Amino acid sequence: MSDTRPIGIFDSGVGGLTVVGEIRKILPREEMIYFGDTARVPYGTKSKETVTRFSVENVEFLMKHNVKLVVVACNTASSLSLDFLKRCFRVPIIGVIEPGAKGAVSSTRNGRIGVIGTQATISSGAYERQIRKLRPDVRVFCRSCPMFVPLVEEGWLGKRVTAEIASIYLAPLRKKGVDTVVLGCTHYPLLKKVIGKAMGRGVRLIDSAREVAAGVKDLLDASGLLNDTGKGKKSRFFVSDEPGRFARMGERFLHRKIECAKRAE
Numbered sequence: 001m002s003d004t005r006p007i008g009i010f011d012s013g014v015g016g017l018t019v020v021g022e023i024r025k026i027l028p029r030e031e032m033i034y035f036g037d038t039a040r041v042p043y044g045t046k047s048k049e050t051v052t053r054f055s056v057e058n059v060e061f062l063m064k065h066n067v068k069l070v071v072v073a074c075n076t077a078s079s080l081s082l083d084f085l086k087r088c089f090r091v092p093i094i095g096v097i098e099p100g101a102k103g104a105v106s107s108t109r110n111g112r113i114g115v116i117g118t119q120a121t122i123s124s125g126a127y128e129r130q131i132r133k134l135r136p137d138v139r140v141f142c143r144s145c146p147m148f149v150p151l152v153e154e155g156w157l158g159k160r161v162t163a164e165i166a167s168i169y170l171a172p173l174r175k176k177g178v179d180t181v182v183l184g185c186t187h188y189p190l191l192k193k194v195i196g197k198a199m200g201r202g203v204r205l206i207d208s209a210r211e212v213a214a215g216v217k218d219l220l221d222a223s224g225l226l227n228d229t230g231k232g233k234k235s236r237f238f239v240s241d242e243p244g245r246f247a248r249m250g251e252r253f254l255h256r257k258i259e260c261a262k263r264a265e
């Protein structure tokens with residue numbers, strides 16, 4: 001059996017392209033429809049009620065494109081709204097928290113895990129809950145790093161100021177002796193080098209984008225929804241604000257040109 005319908009992915013903006021990149025690596029035949037809510041980004045500072053309302057609208061948009069699965073690429077939306085979305089829609093929906101938590105639990109050797117993300121993700125406690133559900137004996141230490149998103153969007157990946165900010169944000173996790181850190185935000189994979197250096201040798205970084213891609217593959221496979229006929233069509237990108245800035249910035253997240261970003265109708 002083969003299902004050629006596209007996979008729908010949404011994020012608050014451009015960051016979810018890290019998830020698109022990872023899915024493309026392991027599922028090159030799948031067509032993807034991406035929606036970035038660039039008119040209303042950031043989600044990381046907003047309330048559960050607001051993020052959930054936006055998330056419902058984002059899934060409704062993707063449903064118009066006849067998607068076979070929805071991936072909530074945004075860590076904030078996954079933390080605050082996934083349960084509600086699953087209750088509202090019949091299409092399978094996967095978020096980044098569970099796959100990221102699984103990755104962290106199988107990585108840790110000393111049972112001490114750090115989680116970093118936006119303010120909303122961290123104060124929701126979603127990662128902590130999920131990790132402790134999988135392994136109740138693990139200690140979880142969380143830290144929000146609100147300046148990381150603007151630094152990545154500015155492209156300041158190699159600047160000294162970014163390394164300094166990382167060192168300040170991550171000092172409490174370093175002190176706790178974590179051996180694993182979950183990168184619980186779409187933008188953080190671009191800061192892997194900086195975060196790795198600030199945490200020091202031997203600390204493993206769990207990329208939630210990579211983990212969810214593996215989860216998407218397993219889910220499609222288990223439900224007989226994989227597209228295994230020939231080559232997939234090109235992915236399409238939609239945004240809620242003007243597409244120029246998204247396309248320019250998106251190239252850094254996706255490591256390739258985004259030719260066809262459109263404003264969602």
Ligand code: DGL
Nearest residue numbers: 012042043044075076186
């Ligand atoms: N996409 C968001 C996340 O992964 C980061 C940007 C935002 O705050 O909207 O949490």
